[in-house]
């Protein structure tokens with residue numbers, strides 16, 4: 001345990017970490033490197049420094065505009081101005097505080113406009129604008145703020161009210177959220193969730209509310225043969241198992257990503273079998289494909305600045321390949337559910353339209369774009385029906 005840092009020292013540390021990120025280090029690595037070299041920092045200091053860095057990453061352009069420069073120091077000045085904090089109160093040069101502001105720094109900076117204010121790279125502002133129209137500005141604004149913490153209540157284990165009461169006993173306050181019937185939004189005590197008995201006993205899982213809504217929109221019923229084709233850590237497989245009470249088969253091209261599924265399933269009392277080479281046919285196959293993550297950039301804001309047009313094109317190619325391969329495992333009359341946590345038409349409507357063009361006997365049954373202004377992450381879901389027997 002460290003002896004603690006002043007608020008100004010935390011800001012100085014964040015500015016330094018931001019400079020390492022600008023120099024090309026991924027955000028998590030930059031934070032880890034700082035942590036290792038800063039034994040004096042306690043857990044609250046680390047959390048506060050991390051929060052500052054993520055706040056700037058969400059507002060990379062606007063903080064530079066408002067701080068009058070693109071280094072970590074200027075961006076922190078810009079962030080403080082956005083938070084209505086006078087930088088002179090922090091940049092004092094005393095103790096471990098950053099050096100006092102120069103007159104030039106005091107005079108620099110302007111209110112952000114255009115794509116600076118959207119906090120998006122120009123090319124993405126164009127692509128997202130083409131995808132979302134007048135829904136772009138509110139979506140971009142949401143991505144500039146930290147995401148709420150959502151829980152999914154394991155309704156096999158308890159009611160929402162019982163989960164709320166168990167959480168409240170441990171100082172975690174929650175409220176219902178209209179986007180998904182299983183969802184609780186944490187309003188206080190969020191840092192205690194992972195240590196809570198309610199979590200350890202499988203009453204609740206951490207899962208974004210739109211991710212829950214995607215699973216709620218799937219035509220699941222007991223007795224169906226269900227495959228989660230891109231299962232990853234199993235968030236959606238667990239939610240599907242909670243809905244049906246039956247077995248879910250989970251697959252991932254990188255099986256090590258599924259390493260936590262057995263423990264998570266045991267905690268939830270769910271039956272999830274992992275399969276390296278799943279054999280069809282399946283009545284319902286979910287493809288929660290790798291994507292830009294543009295709907296979840298509140299949580300991983302460096303993705304906003306790392307994605308480039310070539311990377312997006314490569315993702316689209318992979319998405320088409322996964323759709324075509326997975327479709328062969330769907331039973332006649334079965335459903336292929338295609339999902340992304342993206343708001344880009346290329347990865348959503350265009351990708352599934354491309355599939356329907358290649359497979360004209362398939363039909364579209366349902367399509368929905370969830371946006372951050374709906375409360376959760378941006379998600380896309382389309383249900384594609386295979387031709388009957």
Ligand SMILES: C[S@@+](CC[C@H](N)C(=O)[O-])C[C@H]1O[C@@H](n2cnc3c(N)ncnc32)[C@H](O)[C@@H]1O
Nearest residue numbers: 230231232233234235236252253254288289290
């Ligand atoms: C968006 S993540 C899945 C998240 C997960 N469904 C959840 O809700 O927690 C996409 C996953 O697709 C996997 N993947 C990538 N290429 C794949 C492929 N060709 N076939 C199957 N899975 C693939 C990745 O390893 C990654 O774990």
